[in-house]
Amino acid sequence: MANRRILGIDPGSKVTGYGIVELTDKARVCYIASGCIRSGSGAFMVRLGEIYRGVVAVIDEYEPSELAIEDVFVSKNVASALKLGQAKGVAIAAAISRDLPTFEYSPRKVKKSLVGNGSASKGQVQHMVKAILSLQKSPPTDASDALAIGICHVNTSHS
């Protein structure tokens, strides 16, 4: 069976983190790539275009088989929730346009999966991402969060 390759996405209207991990046939999780799509501070419609095209470009370059995305359910207020929802929506649409099945995980579920504690700190999650993927140093926060979502999906769907 071909290795499973997961694209994790940490959605945001200004910065969208992405991280790609692969589950090898030896049941090891390997780091493939990670980074941030910076959609800047211009008109919101332009930013949505940057996010959509950015995620499509990542999918076309790394050819993941699945998308895992954070199920955000809290936000400062209704206006910021509508913006974050749209940013997340265009990222999901990029996956739909490439026929990738999409899975959602709450921040609590991601923390529990990596650290064993749903209330773990961001620092603890970053530490585990670095350890699990045998990285020399921690990727930037948004990329690290995206890798964590990808690892959580591997753990959840593999077991």
Add this chain to the structure above:
Amino acid sequence: MANRRILGIDPGSKVTGYGIVELTDKARVCYIASGCIRSGSGAFMVRLGEIYRGVVAVIDEYEPSELAIEDVFVSKNVASALKLGQAKGVAIAAAISRDLPTFEYSPRKVKKSLVGNGSASKGQVQHMVKAILSLQKSPPTDASDALAIGICHVNTSHS
């Protein structure tokens, strides 16, 4: 110059209304088509897929040159705002994927453009949609709202 054809979208996580109007070279607004994409009551990710593919299908069938979409800024609560934002995001992504420029109009702006009063009732807007497009009867609410957004865009960008 070719006629301008506008796709109006009234986004929703269960029903997405669409309406296509055309501005002819005689500066008349003509009705082309309207309808509803029903994304059902299944898993939210499945519904987002229905909306994205539904809007792409409408674009590919009617080949509009622009998208006009409602700029929703109120919602019952943060959770419903996140859902509505995602539904709107995948609809916008469908337009981005087909390189359509996208414009947003607040409900108040749409009402003012059609009825001359930003506090007009839904019934007054429906009445004006029917009159402007010389329709025999009013389309269903979601389709009528989408046509209203399309007409508002024609009025705003033409004058």
